[in-house]
Structures are given as structure tokens and as C-alpha cells.
Amino acid sequence: xxxxxxxxxxxxxxxxxxxxxxxxxxxxxxxxxxxxxxxxxxxxxxxxxxxxxxxxxxxxxxxxxxxxxxxxxxxxxxxxxxxxxxxxxxxxxxxxxxxxxxxxxxxxxxxxxxxxxx
Amino acid sequence: xxxxxxxxxxxxxxxxxxxxxxxxxxxxxxxxxxxxxxxxxxxxxxxxxxxxxxxxxxxxxxxxxxxxxxxxxxxxxxxxxxxxxxxxxxxxxxxxxxxxxxxxxxxxxxxxxxxxxxxxxxxxxxxxxxxxxxxxxxxxxxxxxxxxxxxxxxxxxxxxxxxxxxxxxxxxxxxxxxxxxxxxxxxxxxxxxxxxxxxxxxxxxxxxxxxxxxxxxxxxxxxxxxxxxxxxxxxxxxxxxxxxxxxxxxxxxxxxxxxxxxxxxxxxxxxxxxxxxxxxxxxxxxxxxxxxxxxxxxxxxxxxxxxxxxxxxxxxxxxxxxxxxxxxxxxxxxxxxxxxxxxxxxxxxxxxxxxxxxxxxxxxxxxxxxxxxxxxxxxxxxxxxxxxxxxxxxxxxxxxxxxxxxxxxxxxxxxxxxxxxxxxxxxxxxxxxxxxxxxxxxxxxxxxxxxxxxxxxx
Numbered sequence: 001x002x003x004x005x006x007x008x009x010x011x012x013x014x015x016x017x018x019x020x021x022x023x024x025x026x027x028x029x030x031x032x033x034x035x036x037x038x039x040x041x042x043x044x045x046x047x048x049x050x051x052x053x054x055x056x057x058x059x060x061x062x063x064x065x066x067x068x069x070x071x072x073x074x075x076x077x078x079x080x081x082x083x084x085x086x087x088x089x090x091x092x093x094x095x096x097x098x099x100x101x102x103x104x105x106x107x108x109x110x111x112x113x114x115x116x117x118x
Numbered sequence: 119x120x121x122x123x124x125x126x127x128x129x130x131x132x133x134x135x136x137x138x139x140x141x142x143x144x145x146x147x148x149x150x151x152x153x154x155x156x157x158x159x160x161x162x163x164x165x166x167x168x169x170x171x172x173x174x175x176x177x178x179x180x181x182x183x184x185x186x187x188x189x190x191x192x193x194x195x196x197x198x199x200x201x202x203x204x205x206x207x208x209x210x211x212x213x214x215x216x217x218x219x220x221x222x223x224x225x226x227x228x229x230x231x232x233x234x235x236x237x238x239x240x241x242x243x244x245x246x247x248x249x250x251x252x253x254x255x256x257x258x259x260x261x262x263x264x265x266x267x268x269x270x271x272x273x274x275x276x277x278x279x280x281x282x283x284x285x286x287x288x289x290x291x292x293x294x295x296x297x298x299x300x301x302x303x304x305x306x307x308x309x310x311x312x313x314x315x316x317x318x319x320x321x322x323x324x325x326x327x328x329x330x331x332x333x334x335x336x337x338x339x340x341x342x343x344x345x346x347x348x349x350x351x352x353x354x355x356x357x358x359x360x361x362x363x364x365x366x367x368x369x370x371x372x373x374x375x376x377x378x379x380x381x382x383x384x385x386x387x388x389x390x391x392x393x394x395x396x397x398x399x400x401x402x403x404x405x406x407x408x409x410x411x412x413x414x415x416x417x418x419x420x421x422x423x424x425x426x427x428x429x430x431x432x433x434x435x436x437x438x439x440x441x442x443x444x445x446x447x448x449x450x451x452x453x454x455x456x457x458x459x460x461x462x463x464x465x466x467x468x469x470x471x472x473x474x475x476x477x478x479x480x481x482x483x484x485x486x487x488x489x490x491x492x493x494x495x496x497x498x499x500x501x502x503x504x505x506x507x508x509x510x511x512x513x514x515x516x517x518x519x520x521x522x523x524x525x526x527x528x529x530x531x532x533x534x535x536x537x538x539x540x541x542x543x544x545x546x547x548x549x550x551x552x553x554x555x556x557x558x559x560x561x562x563x564x565x566x567x568x569x570x571x572x573x574x575x576x
Contacts, residue, residue: 063440118544
């Protein structure tokens with residue numbers, strides 16, 4: 001292991017932001033793009049990054065070192081666990097992998113075929 | 119007397135290739151009696167998904183996008199390309215262009231060097247190939263030598279290429295049997311909506327520039343729906359020119375086999391068009407067209423092909439940004455800028471492509487990157503903005519992630535009208551991006567139709 005770290009960005013739109021308001025997570029929410037959105041950045045080890053890339057083959061690391069194109073189901077579950085656990089760290093990411101991987105993969109497979117348009 | 123005025127460059131190699139036979143009688147005569155071979159996509163052996171279809175290379179050769187290349191390469195020509203990135207006639211060219219067939223097809227056809235082959239697409243006559251040579255190769259070796267290795271190409275290659283790299287994967291999945299020779303389209307493609315209104319092959323593109331009064335035109339490479347970073351790249355790079363900024367900006371989209379998760383070709387074309395339709399860059403200065411090509415993601419090598427194609431289209435300049443035509447971290451993020459500023463000797467490119475004999479006449483505009491800076495309050499250019507702590511990078515992947523989560527990207531990084539284009543095609547396909555269903559449907563339909571054509575004795 002090189003000790004390199006990567007990031008996962010959990011974007012908070014108005015609805016999600018309401019759910020973290022008044023919790024410790026609110027302090028972690030950084031305004032982005034002139035305050036149009038907020039984002040919580042979670043740093044993960046190379047080991048966890050590799051696991052994510054392996055579990056979700058369409059995900060990729062972008063030029064900023066962020067792991068992108070993770071399934072929507074993964075991001076949604078991660079956000080729910082962040083709220084439930086009150087933390088936004090590698091532990092929350094690993095909790096998704098350990099507790100909810102099958103369910104996330106099942107939903108992700110459906111996402112491959114159809115996502116309802118807005 | 120020296121002049122600072124820049125004029126439209128000649129085609130690469132001097133003359134535009136035009137191998138499209140439009141006379142129906144002559145076309146029928148050319149194909150009469152020739153054995154038929156149906157063109158099929160190259161499939162990824164691991165996934166079964168189409169990763170390339172050679173008909174796109176046929177179109178790009180025959181209409182002159184790849185001038186002076188006028189056919190599929192012989193073994194000697196491929197060796198020359200791999201050693202020096204030049205064709206046998208000396209003109210620069212980055213990639214082996216190979217027409218590969220299966221052993222079964224070769225046996226069934228029973229063709230030999232000197233024979234003519236009728237190539238059909240979706241069952242209809244499309245083109246003829248005059249076989250100059252039948253030769254064999256090792257696909258893995260071809261893939262490796264095409265892109266290089268960190269050891270052999272230390273100036274730019276950072277990580278060994280593998281099957282996750284789409285270009286490597288294309289060569290690695292070829293059959294290993296090549297038919298070389300000139301190719302001629304005998305049944306002109308009729309492009310479907312929306313491709314039809316963006317179809318400006320080199321001759322038509324040059325005519326269109328003339329009609330618009332564009333003397334200087336800067337090319338923008340895309341395989342993406344544009345975000346504000348792309349738009350600012352276009353606007354800033356277009357200040358290059360000669361005694362005035364470039365008259366025109368040509369967005370030349372590469373249309374071909376896609377990766378899962380990419381934007382659809384339809385959204386890419388109309389997304390860029392939305393930039394001019396809604397006046398973010400005036401339609402008097404901005405136009406969109408496309409080239410058919412299953413992109414090899416060869417970063418500096420791909421930029422060389424882009425230079426060739428866009429010079430053939432009539433452009434005087436080409437903008438190159440960070441991670442040009444790149445995927446993953448195989449290459450240095452500025453590998454393309456290295457090529458166009460000092461060359462890459464390990465690829466046989468001892469000088470920048472525009473400063474070598476039998477090289478290009480198009481001029482590079484090597485650019486850095488753009489990010490959002492809250493302190494500058496704008497999409498800022500990397501060489502200008504010194505607010506390292508404040509800067510917020512955004513990528514196409516990040517924006518795709520937002521969209522798929524049901525979040526409309528904020529207008530400061532994404533034009534609402536471009537988002538509406540994405541939603542339009544999302545409704546059409548039931549999915550915002552390329553998925554396996556889109557890939558298969560696209561291979562079944564293609565970008566164009568062919569009319570019926572009788573070929574005696576074929």
C-alpha cells in the first residue's frame with residue numbers, strides 16, 4: 001500500500017441538507033460552486049478505494065482523486081448511514097460495504113437498465 | 119515579406135482523399151461479382167459488448183477525415199507507424215488502421231491479394247476493399263506497441279496499459295488477420311436524426327468555413343456534453359488567432375463506440391449545439407460537427423489524430439486541455455502538451471507535429487485547466503487563479519454523478535439548456551447515459567442508413 005488516499009463526495013441538495021442541519025454533519029458540509037450545493041468529503045484509504053472499484057466496476061477515479069460514478073444506490077445508502085451513525089468517515093463507507101453490499105448491488109443492477117427521468 | 123495573417127491550411131498530405139463513388143452505375147460495376155463480407159462490430163471477448171465497428175473507419179477514410187490515408191494499412195505501413203508514427207509516404211499518422219477478419223471469414227471468402235471484396239453493412243452494399251495484402255499479427259503485441267509502456271515511453275506513459283483502457287482493448291480484441299488495401303464507399307450513408315444536421319465531412323466543412331467568412335478556426339475536441347469548464351476552455355483558447363481572435367470555433371465530436379456511463383452521442387451533439395442556440399457562444403462563431411471514430415483514448419497519440427482530422431476539416435488551430443482524450447491515469451495529464459511543445463522521441467516523434475517535415479500545419483493552443491474559484495467568483499483559468507485553497511475542481515464524472523442522483527447541476531458549472539438536452543434524451547432512452555441496451559441498439563441501427571442497391575453477381 002502506498003498510503004495514498006482518495007475521496008468520496010456526498011452532495012447535499014436542499015432536501016438532504018435539511019436532514020443534517022443541527023447535527024455534527026452540518027459542520028462537515030462545505031458550500032460548493034458559490035453555495036449552490038453543499039458537499040461532505042469523505043477520505044478513504046487506497047485499500048477501500050480499490051475495494052469500491054472492484055465491487056462497482058463502472059466507478060472510476062477522476063482527475064481530482066475523487067471516486068466517481070458509484071451507483072446511486074451506494075450513495076443513497078451511504079448518506080442514510082451517515083445520518084444514522086452521525087459520522088462521515090471511512091467507517092461509514094466500510095459499513096455500507098459490510099452491511100448493505102448485496103442490497104446495493106441488487107439495486108445497482110436495476111440502475112443499469114432504467115433510471116426514471118426527472 | 120513575412121505576414122502574421124494565418125490562412126486555412128491545406129489538407130494533411132496536400133490533397134483531401136475522396137473515395138466515395140456517387141455514380142450508381144459505376145458503383146454497381148465496382149462491386150459486381152465480388153464476394154460479400156458483412157461488417158460486424160469488434161466485441162470485447164470478456165463482456166460481449168461492442169467496442170469498435172470498422173465501418174466508422176471506412177467512412178472517415180473515404181470522406182478524407184484521415185487524409186492522406188486512403189485505405190487499410192499493410193504490415194510495412196503499420197510497422198512504420200509504430201516506429202515513427204508516419205505513413206509509408208512520410209506523413210505523420212499516429213495509429214495502425216487495420217481491417218481485421220476472422221479465420222472463418224477468410225476461409226469462406228477464399229480471397230487473395232489482388233481480389234476485391236464487397237463490404238456490406240446491415241445486409242446492404244456499403245463499400246469495396248481492394249486487397250493489396252493479407253497479413254497476420256499478434257493482437258496483444260499490436261495493442262502494446264501502439265500505446266507503449268512506462269519503460270519504453272517514460273516521457274508520458276505512467277501506468278502499463280491493460281484491458282480497462284478502451285484503445286488497448288480494441289487492438290487486443292482484433293482477430294490477428296488483416297486485409298490491407300484501398301477502400302471505396304459505393305453506397306452513400308444517409309445520416310439519421312440528429313446526426314444529419316451535424317454531418318460536415320472535410321470538403322463540406324471547408325466550404326462552410328468559407329461561406330461563414332471564417333479564415334481562422336480553432337477546433338475543440340469532445341466526447342462529452344459541455345460543462346462550463348469546456349465552455350471557458352473554448353472561449354479562452356479562441357482568443358488565439360493571428361491579428362484577431364479566431365473567427366470560428368469548431369466543436370468536432372468523436373462519435374463511435376462508447377463506454378458504459380458515457381453521455382449518449384445524441385446528447386453530446388445537441389448539448390454542444392445548445393451552447394450556440396442559447397447564445398453562450400454566438401452561432402455566428404460556433405458550430406458543431408462530428409467524426410466517426412471509435413476513440414482509442416491515446417492522449418498524445420489521439421491528439422495527433424485530432425490535429426490531422428481538424429486540419430483536414432479546415433481548422434487553423436487546435437485547443438488542447440488537461441487530460442486530452444485520456445482515460446484513467448495511464449498517461450501524464452499533460453502528455454498532449456508535451457507532444458505539441460517538444461515532441462515525444464520514444465514514439466518516434468522527435469519534434470512537435472507542427473514543426474516537422476511532412477507534419478501538420480494546424481497550430482496547437484496548449485491550455486491548462488479550469489476550475490470554479492469562489493474568491494475570483496468565476497470559472498478561473500489555472501494560470502491565472504492563485505487561490506489554491508479555495509479552488510473547486512469539477513469533472514465530467516462529478517457532473518454525471520449529480521445528474522444520475524437527480525440533482526440538477528448548478529448553473530455556475532452547467533448551463534440549464536444543456537441539462538434540458540440531457541433530460542430530453544434521458545426520456546427517449548429511459549437512461550441518462552450509455553448502458554448496454556443503448557450500446558446494442560446503436561450497433562443495430564448505427565448513425566446512418568444505407569439505401570437498397572442491386573449488385574449483379576455479388
